C-alpha cells in the first residue's frame with residue numbers, strides 16, 4: 001500500500017503548503033478542512049497517518065483524533081499546533097492518542113523526519129499485530145524469535161511440546177531447545193520459507209519451518225515427526241546416519257550413476273504406542289527395523305534418519321519399474337519375516353522416492369525432495385509407492401506463498417466484496433443477497449476463496465479478513481438503506497475459527513455500533529462441520545450470535561453431517577441446501593426425495609430453506625414444487641461487483657412490479 005497521509009486543517013493555505021511538501025516527498029496526500037470531512041474520507045481511504053490541526057471550529061483536533069483512534073486503532077495520529085495550545089496537546093500525547101506534536105510554523109526537514117518516524121511506527125505496530133494474531137490464533141507450536149535467535153514468546157502448543165513453561169522458554173536461545181549446527185541454523189532462519197528436520201533438546205526428531213518474518217522478528221513453527229515419544233532404544237543405532245547417506249549419494253552423483261533414494265516411514269508407530277504402551281511398542285519397532293534392514297540389504301543401504309523414518313539408497317534401481325519391483329520385494333520380505341515371528345500387529349509404511357539425477361542434482365536436494373514428498377503423503381491412504389513430484393512440492397510452496405500474501409491483503413486493499421442475489425420463490429422478489437469475498441493479488445492474480453480461505457483459517461489471517469468482510473458488508477447495507485433500495489437482508493459467511501474466538505461477539509458488536517447497521521438486515525452463514533465437534537459449545541456460541549439480532553443460516557447443508565436432529569437444538573433460521581444436491585436433482589429420484597424431505601422437516605421446525613447453485617429453469621421449477629423458499633444460483637444472477645449487483649436488484653424490482 002502506498003504511504004497515505006490525511007491532512008486536516010481549517011486553514012486552506014496551511015493545507016496547501018503541507019500538501020505540496022508531502023507530495024514532493026513521495027506521499028499520497030488527502031486533505032480535509034474539518035473533522036467531519038476527515039472522518040468521511042477515512043471511510044473510503046485507509047490512511048496510515050493522520051495529521052490534524054489542533055484548533056478547528058466544530059470538532060477540535062483532540063476530538064477528531066480520539067475518534068480516529070477509536071475507529072482505526074492502528075492509524076498513527078500527529079497534532080499540528082502553535083505553542084498556545086501546548087498544555088492541551090500534551091494531554092493528547094500523554095493519553096496515547098497522538099504520536100507526536102508538530103509545531104506551527106514548521107521546519108520542513110524536522111516535519112518530514114517526524115512523518116517518516118510515524119510510518120515506521122505504523123509498520124512496527126502492524127507487524128507486531130500480525131505476530132500476535134499468529135501466536136493467538138495460528139495452529140500448531142510457534143515460537144517468536146528476535147534477530148539474535150532468542151525466543152521472545154511462545155504459544156501454548158509450543159510450551160506443551162517442549163514440556164516447558166512460557167517463563168522457562170522466554171529469553172533463552174533457540175539453539176538451547178533444538179539441535180542444529182550454526183550453519184544450518186543461520187541458513188534456515190534466513191530462508192523466508194525455510195523448513196528443516198532437526199531434533200529437540202530431548203533428541204526427538206522434529207520439523208521446523210519459518211511461518212512468518214518481518215524486520216523485527218521471525219515466527220518459527222515446529223512439530224514432532226511422531227506423536228509424543230519415539231521408540232526408546234533402537235536397533236537403528238547400528239544403521240548409517242544422515243551424514244553417511246549424503247556422502248554416499250554425493251559419490252554416486254559424482255560418478256554420474258543413476259540411482260533411486262526412498263524415504264520409508266513407519267506410520268503407525270504412535271498407534272502401537274497408544275495400544276501397547278511405549279516400551280512394548282519400542283520393542284516392536286526394533287523388530288520391524290531389524291527386518292527392514294535385512295530385507296533392504298540386496299537392494300542398497302538403509303539409513304536411520306529420525307524416529308520412524310528411514311532412507312534407502314538404491315543404486316541398482318534406475319527406473320520407476322525397478323524401484324517398484326525392489327520396494328515390493330522388500331515389503332513382502334518384511335511381512336513374511338514378521339509372520340514367522342508371529343507378530344500380531346502389521347506395520348504400515350509411507351514410502352516415497354526420487355530418481356537421481358532427474359529429481360535433484362545434489363545429494364541434499366534429493367534427500368529433501370524424498371522427505372518433502374513423504375511429509376505430503378504421510379496422511380494419504382495410498383498404499384503404493386509415490387515418486388517425488390515437483391508439481392506437488394510446488395503446490396505446497398504455493399500454499400506458503402498465499403499464506404504470506406494473505407497477511408498483507410487487507411492492508412493493501414486487495415479484497416473486494418461481490419454480491420449474489422437470491423430469489424424469494426414465494427413472492428418472486430429479489431430482496432436479499434449473499435456477500436462473497438474476492439481476492440486479486442498483483443502477482444498471484446485472482447485467487448478463488450475455496451483455495452485461500454482454508455489457508456487463512458489454518459494460519460490465522462481469517463480473523464482479520466472476516467472482520468474486514470463484516471465491516472464492508474455492514475457499510476454496504478447502510479448505503480443501500482440510505483439510498484432506499486428495495487433490499488431486506490444480506491448474508492455474510494462466517495468461518496468457524498471466527499466463532500471460536502473469545503472476543504468474536506464483542507468485535508461484531510463494535511462493528512455494528514460503528515457502522516450503525518440494523519442487525520436484523522444481516523444473516524450469518526455458518527457451515528455445520530465445526531458445530532458438530534462440540535455441540536454444547538456451538539449451541540452457546542450460536543445463542544450469543546442470535547442475541548445480537550442477526551439471522552443464522554447453516555451453509556452447505558447436505559455435504560457433511562446433515563442431521564436435521566441437531567437443528568431443533570440450535571437457534572437456526574435458515575438452511576442452505578448445497579449445490580451438490582441440485583446438480584443431479586433432475587436425474588436422481590433419491591436426491592429429489594431427500595430435498596423434499598429436508599424442506600418438509602425444516603418447515604416443521606420453522607426453518608426457511610434456501611437452495612444454492614440453481615443453474616437451470618427445470619431445476620427451479622422442481623424446487624418450487626418441492627416447497628423451497630428461496631433460490632440462489634447462476635440462473636438468477638452470478639456474484640457481481642456492487643454496481644452491477646445494484647443494477648440487477650433495481651431491474652428485478654421493476655420487473656416484479658410490472
Ligand code: C2E
Nearest residue numbers: 436437449450453469493494495613614615632633634639
Ligand atoms: P458458499 O458460501 O457456499 O458460497 C456459494 C459458492 O457457490 C460461491 O462460490 C458462489 O460463487 C458459488 N455459486 C453460486 N451459485 C452458483 C451456481 O449456480 N453454480 C456454480 N457452479 N456455483 C455457484 P465462491 O464465491 O467461489 O465461494 C466459495 C466458498 O468460499 C463459499 O461457499 C464460502 O464457503 C467461502 N467464502 C466466500 N466468501 C467468504 C467470506 O467472506 N468469508 C468466509 N468465511 N468464507 C467465504
Ligand code: MG
Nearest residue numbers: 434493525555
Ligand atoms: Mg455461503
Ligand code: MG
Nearest residue numbers: 555556578612
Ligand atoms: Mg454454500
